[in-house]
Amino acid sequence: MTSFLIRRVGQAALVMVLVSAAAFLLFNYVGDPVNNLVGQEASFEDRQALRDRLGLNDSAPVQFVRFVGNALTGDFGISYRMQRPVSDLVAERLPATVELVLASALFSLLLGIPMGVYTAIHRDGVLSRMVLSVSLIGVSLPTFVIGIGLIYLFSVTLGWLPSFGRGDTMSVGFWTTGLLTASGLKALVLPAVTLGLFQMTFVQRLVRAEMIEVLGTDYIRTARAMGVPRNRIHYVYALKNTLLPVITVIGLKLGELIAFSIVTETVFQWPGLGLLFIQAVAFADIPIMAAYLVMVALVFVIINLAVDVLYAVVDPRLRANRGDPA
Amino acid sequence: MEPLLTGHAVLADTNYSNFKLKPDLFMRSLTFALAGFLFTALPAYAENTIRWSATGDAITLDPHAQNEGMTLATAQQIYEPLVNRDKTMALTPGLALSWGLSEDPTMWEFKLRQGVTFHGGQSFTADDVVFSFTRALKPTSDMKDIIGTVLDVIAVDDFTVRVVTDGPNPILPQQINDIFIMSRGWAEENAVTEPQDVAAGQETYAVRHTNGTGPFILELREPDVRTVLVKNETWWGLEEENPHNVDRIIFTPVSNAATRVAALLSGELDFVLDTPVQDLARVRRTPGLTVQSTAEVRAIFIGMDTGRAELRSSNAKGTNPFADIRVRHAINMAVDREAIVKRIMRGMAEPAGMLLSPGIGGYTSEIDALPTLDPEAARALLAEAGYADGFSVTLDCTNDRYMNDEAICQAVVGMLARIGITVRLDAKSKTLHFPKIQNNETDFYLLGWGSGTMDSHYHLDFLAMPDRVWNRTGLDDPDLFAMIDGIATETDFAKRDAMINDAWLRIKGAQVYVPLHHQGLAWAMKERLSLPIQPDNQPQFRLARVAE
Numbered sequence: 001m002t003s004f005l006i007r008r009v010g011q012a013a014l015v016m017v018l019v020s021a022a023a024f025l026l027f028n029y030v031g032d033p034v035n036n037l038v039g040q041e042a043s044f045e046d047r048q049a050l051r052d053r054l055g056l057n058d059s060a061p062v063q064f065v066r067f068v069g070n071a072l073t074g075d076f077g078i079s080y081r082m083q084r085p086v087s088d089l090v091a092e093r094l095p096a097t098v099e100l101v102l103a104s105a106l107f108s109l110l111l112g113i114p115m116g117v118y119t120a121i122h123r124d125g126v127l128s129r130m131v132l133s134v135s136l137i138g139v140s141l142p143t144f145v146i147g148i149g150l151i152y153l154f155s156v157t158l159g160w161l162p163s164f165g166r167g168d169t170m171s172v173g174f175w176t177t178g179l180l181t182a183s184g185l186k187a188l189v190l191p192a193v194t195l196g197l198f199q200m201t202f203v204q205r206l207v208r209a210e211m212i213e214v215l216g217t218d219y220i221r222t223a224r225a226m227g228v229p230r231n232r233i234h235y236v237y238a239l240k241n242t243l244l245p246v247i248t249v250i251g252l253k254l255g256e257l258i259a260f261s262i263v264t265e266t267v268f269q270w271p272g273l274g275l276l277f278i279q280a281v282a283f284a285d286i287p288i289m290a291a292y293l294v295m296v297a298l299v300f301v302i303i304n305l306a307v308d309v310l311y312a313v314v315d316p317r318l319r320a321n322r323g324d325p326a
Numbered sequence: 327m328e329p330l331l332t333g334h335a336v337l338a339d340t341n342y343s344n345f346k347l348k349p350d351l352f353m354r355s356l357t358f359a360l361a362g363f364l365f366t367a368l369p370a371y372a373e374n375t376i377r378w379s380a381t382g383d384a385i386t387l388d389p390h391a392q393n394e395g396m397t398l399a400t401a402q403q404i405y406e407p408l409v410n411r412d413k414t415m416a417l418t419p420g421l422a423l424s425w426g427l428s429e430d431p432t433m434w435e436f437k438l439r440q441g442v443t444f445h446g447g448q449s450f451t452a453d454d455v456v457f458s459f460t461r462a463l464k465p466t467s468d469m470k471d472i473i474g475t476v477l478d479v480i481a482v483d484d485f486t487v488r489v490v491t492d493g494p495n496p497i498l499p500q501q502i503n504d505i506f507i508m509s510r511g512w513a514e515e516n517a518v519t520e521p522q523d524v525a526a527g528q529e530t531y532a533v534r535h536t537n538g539t540g541p542f543i544l545e546l547r548e549p550d551v552r553t554v555l556v557k558n559e560t561w562w563g564l565e566e567e568n569p570h571n572v573d574r575i576i577f578t579p580v581s582n583a584a585t586r587v588a589a590l591l592s593g594e595l596d597f598v599l600d601t602p603v604q605d606l607a608r609v610r611r612t613p614g615l616t617v618q619s620t621a622e623v624r625a626i627f628i629g630m631d632t633g634r635a636e637l638r639s640s641n642a643k644g645t646n647p648f649a650d651i652r653v654r655h656a657i658n659m660a661v662d663r664e665a666i667v668k669r670i671m672r673g674m675a676e677p678a679g680m681l682l683s684p685g686i687g688g689y690t691s692e693i694d695a696l697p698t699l700d701p702e703a704a705r706a707l708l709a710e711a712g713y714a715d716g717f718s719v720t721l722d723c724t725n726d727r728y729m730n731d732e733a734i735c736q737a738v739v740g741m742l743a744r745i746g747i748t749v750r751l752d753a754k755s756k757t758l759h760f761p762k763i764q765n766n767e768t769d770f771y772l773l774g775w776g777s778g779t780m781d782s783h784y785h786l787d788f789l790a791m792p793d794r795v796w797n798r799t800g801l802d803d804p805d806l807f808a809m810i811d812g813i814a815t816e817t818d819f820a821k822r823d824a825m826i827n828d829a830w831l832r833i834k835g836a837q838v839y840v841p842l843h844h845q846g847l848a849w850a851m852k853e854r855l856s857l858p859i860q861p862d863n864q865p866q867f868r869l870a871r872v873a874e
Binding site (some may be wrong): 030031032033034035036037038039040041042043044046047050053054078080081082083084085088148151152155156159162163164165166266267268269271275276278279282283284 | 382385386388391392393394468469471472522523524525526528529533534548549550551552578579580581582584585586588589591592593594726755756757758760761764778788793795796
């Protein structure tokens, strides 16, 4: 088990190095931050001097080694656009993204699972057909359009919910939360629905498919033959086995929510990491982009590592197959 | 710093480690939230609050660290220059009451306003002016090029300052409009005697803290989220005629244009700085909202590289079509400026025949007259120049800098195709486009030019002089260069104006540029807000009035 873990962690570290190297190569194409850092009156010499001092004239490998060296000591540099340390900015923006992602994950599960079960049981019901057609919209409409549509309906036309921002926040230690104020909760609704809609339809379709499969298995038929009550069969025996693969997939989908939050945060001016990143791209703010990409890679690597390890714990065959003596 | 809402203070004191409180608090919040759903009305402010938005936020609050639009727009609510501008962009007294050239033409004298205090309580004196100019000239300052002619600043007494320049400088008062005055004592106390250096990798105190003399005091600064300014009750301007009545300004950048407009329509914002032209009609139709528009001081134009022997992106080998004035003339005749203004700018621009926009000294409607639109004649001229079959060239263009920039370029591509010139459009982000111009890697490029000084020299210098990073036309006219150098130092204004006129006629005659239009500007706001639109797109809340 130990050597399995070491091997896995080693692979994860390699992935991190490759991701950050790839990110660094891309920075050669995002443009010149110096243009945004000096006024239009600045002379060519001034621009070159600043480029030199920022180390932008060094070759990509040199810049990369310097970045990794600094990053290992926790120093991600200073944002060009905000002129503040990247680590401070990330710490400030993280709570907004985490709250948004959790809220939309909750939304997609709480609505998606019951809808999936229902449509599996009542396969030909009118309601099921309606749910399925509506969920097609959720799968096919881009997040951007959904967000703007919700804003026009709930903010402009009805005036119920705010169209942008996070409302008032409160600080609990280092964490700023919008969950404890009325305006913060109101502000969370539209972004969370926008971000979660795709996941919700996905969960609903996944649960439906799994459920239909489970309902056809022998043990369910046996239970039916034995006269177990219908609801007990559906919601206890069948649902339990349906949820196992669903939970695995949902865990991995959390990473996707973080990635999709870039669009949602831009539409709603949600002050999270995604918005920070997209504005950094427009400004060629390399320190922020580098830190963000490394961080997202880290999240994915950790989730995958955890899943791998859990699988190995649950299923001894995975270990034995790799010739691990433990 | 005080919390924004008084409710915060109470809740923030609650001990969150006490687990029992949490569900209760949560339920209470939930009840509030649900109650909030039922009340669609916006919160009524007893005080006059302006909630406004624009695409981006100020980069820093350090007034000398960044010479950039939103940064200056924010700084000037808090800090003041010696010389201000009013809503017509004319010079008005700021921290200086009067100014004039001394007997020595290389020395300007400023008489300062007395009895002014900084927000932190320090008294304003000539020493602060000396300090601020010295700071703005430091290597890490981004304002140093604007006041590059300044050699020394001397405090004659507590309220008289002399600025020494490296030669006669007739337009110094126009150049110092964005040089904001800081308190020497405050800067020394907080170790910010030099502007922030991005390359040094650390934040300084002045990035998020301010101490100016201006009409508004910084109350809260959350970059990219919210910036709150409150009225400076002791500001000198409140005793002048018709003072502003704004108690609080809440700025929230909203990067997505559709969201920004939606927030204005829903009443969450009182004023939006940059509304897309296609949404203006919708805003106008909405009761309670209004749109103000004016010509911005910004001309949009295309430059042609006439200098090199062969264009990089053209199929015409061994020759440079742009070097032939007949080709340049033909291009100027082929571009239908009125169509661009009507179709793409939806009327939010004025067709242009010169690079200088109305309102800047040196502008004349004669020079701004449009070249004749005549594709047939243009074709004939091209044939005469030896390009009967046309030629190809790449047009470099931004897609995120000017109003509808990419669409404008697309239109130009079509118009030039009519006379046989095959233009390949390369539209990209400003972070990629501008370095291409600066590094001299473009044959044919879109550019917009505003004015930092409202004086012609600024344009002539950057767009006509050789070796300027923004001039890639290869224009070679030593007489013109000598004329522009003369304009920089000529203190006889009648003579200077004549020289400026000559210089513009020469540039127009050389046809190295294709002026397209003077970009329009539209501010959308609530009807109850009166805020004069500024041609430099920088709101001056000291001129605002909110209807009671």
